[in-house]
Amino acid sequence: MAKAKKTIGLVAVIGLIILVAVVVKLVVFPERAELPVEAGMGSDPELPKPNKTLMPTVNVAPATGWPEGQQPSAAEGLRVTQFSSGLEHPRWLYKLPNGDILVAESNAPAKAGGSTSAKDWVADKIKSTAGAGVPSADRITLLRDVDNDGVADERSKFVEDLHSPFGMTLVDGTLYVANADALWSFPYTPGALVIDDAGEKVTDLPAGINHHWTKNVVASPDGSKLYIAVGSNSNVGERGMDVEQGRAAIWELDIASGDKRLYATGLRNPVGMDWNPETGELWAVVNERDEIGSDLVPDYATSVQDGGFYGWPYSYFGQHVDQRVKPQKPELVERAIVPDYALGAHTASLGMSFADESQLPNQWRQGLFIGQHGSWNRRPKSGYKVVYVPFENGQPTGKPVDVLTGFLSDDEDAYGRPVGVIFDATGSLLVADDVGNAIWRVTAEGGQ
Template sequence: MIRSLMGATALLLVLSACGRSDPGLNQTGPQPDIPPIDEGLVPSMKIAQPTGWGDQVPTVPAGFTVTAMATDLQIPRQMLVLPNGDILVAEGRGGNAPPLRPKDVIAGIIKKQGNTKVESGNRITLLRDADGDGRAEVRSVFIENLDAPYGLAFVQGTLYVANQDALISFPYQDGQTRITAAPTEVTKLPSAINHHWTKSLTASADGQTLYVGIGSNSNVGERGMAVEEERAVVWAIDRTTGARRTVARGIRNPTALAIEPTTAALWAVVNERDEIGPQASPDYLTSVREGAFYGWPYTYWGKVDPRVRPANPELAATAILPDYALGSHVAALGLSFAIDGGFGGAFSQGAFIGEHGSWNRQDLSGYKVTWVPFVNGRPSGQPVDFATGFLTDDGQARGRPVGVTFDAGRRILLVADDLSNTVWRIAPTASSQPSSPAATPTPVAR
């Protein structure tokens, strides 16, 4: 069995070597170039092999500095800044979907090579940087014995945590460094199979509604549509009653949710489908519109996916296009809007996006934090590399960004790196102003 699996892995690596992208295509913005499907015998697969940061830190624009606020975490994912400035970090790994095909087994092996070997924390850690030097002098296990926590939200003295199987809540008192009270279950979340296990979370501007993003149970419905009931959706949950409704459907894997501050509209970053070529299906940033269908699994960016059987042309015809492409397979997992003027200048209105990095193409994409400028509540212009250096010049991975959180109170950006198990703090230097996007260094190898 081991010998045959090793042989299959070697064959896959040889057959997938042709899956390179066309640098002439523009795959970002509201109208990305979408090439024809290139399915092939096997999907193109490549992961950046992990290496340490050593004495290096992420590369950021002139006028900013980077500090490792905390290291040696246990798979940091999403973060939340409490009213007193304390930072909560959700740590863990979930999912239990069994592979269906031999290539699923091989893909799992390849993807695992790019992950941390640290065990899942299944907890929330509190970080406190009272003196503002960028390093947490207080660190405590805030809540433990959770089930792959991911999304976090705080409303009126209550902390909400999206475990992989349920949305739960805890009462919070200002300054607490540990919660031992039993959780209250707000509502159960779909968790059978759990191909995409992460449950993203944010609260509406008025705090009354909690939004939860729930990913699909497959790539494109290969497990059958029966197991996709209330998957690839965004739920709206009444905070006080737990009653829920489905806001949007066909949104394959909404890995992070956030409220745009000038319009109070809900936005998401979404991971699109795999195995149809290195550039056929860009991941995206989009507003989440009430009642909208975003195409999964039947369509992507207005194109029909011929792999999906049975087809559903009537539903496919109702699909709307996402607002803004981020590039194919960048694996966007983090989203945070600049608030109260952000960093000022070129970084005053817009969204920071954590791009975890590709596996389904030969030339690596993602592995960075990008900035998408906004005007009047809408994306405006091309994305800008904000934090790079997660890839070395020879294509090894020092880190992989997940959650990003803009802290308006301290004018800092927090970045969770689940490969090096670090929370990075990016802040303007005391004597400098943030540079324009044109001056932003982008030395990372692509």
């Protein structure tokens, strides 16, 4: 009996030691990056060994919004002002031919029955803290600068009763809107403040679970096809690949026939898309995988090849195999394309716009603008800024340059989080801020 008590006591002591060790490791000395975030940027990023920890790294910037009188900081030679405020979680932007700006006020669809697992519950709490837990307004709002002073002075609810809308594009008088579950079309009259038409469903899009819910859409330069970006339903396929059918991909849809096909696959979460003005290639910005350390894996911007496979979930940046994925598919890994340009680990790079419409100073006119929403799982934090990637001869060169910063407070609260980026009719850069509930406008210093 005494021996049994001693054994039980010894087990309890060992258990307590293990518990203390775990607490010390996770709380006192948590996982953190060994490389600066810049090491994971550029055409040849550093990719250290994976660091799969007992618990995923969580380092959320609580969303507070902008204090009165504060705003982001613009790079030297640039000026930032507020184009519009008081919006509801503005995510994506689109410019109509007459200069009106459309804003997708949107968020993830509500989950029926709430979180379905402990991991989902934690994820929902993280999103709420980071400012992504608000209900979706489910509408597109139109903003008009009537007197051309750089401030929107007219606002209307352009299209309502949508389902977590995101991407928008106009082709031959038809406005296409990518909801979380389907692509819709609406007739557009130039100069209209409201679309009253109920719209027509063009095609269903992969839906359900919605680990990544955003669906973006852009038109081909000749207006004959649409390209639709759809994110994965998991981090690295842990829910099984059956729920990934048609996901982690960019679809091509022929407008005349309605036929669609997978254009490129293995793209974990493609969001922003635009056409390279020099090469004519489709480019996309993609969010890479989590939970193998603060230094991995960099998000990226890349040209998108017809029929190309970009690795997810089996590998990243070409043939870097993700050992967590079972079963492996070496035949796919072998042909995985290396992305063109890394944007840093966990930066949550979402918005993307080439500078062909830019009227900013000359050094900002040949490259790519990226809206980095900011990390929730890197220590120290990354992103929370708008950056510019210089291009030469149609290809990225050098490191990204900061355009807008100051979205984090000294205490690392989030005043704002940049998402969509486009150019307005004057060639000024507009930036959607879904925590600050504002649209920021960047011009040349001294410009209007």
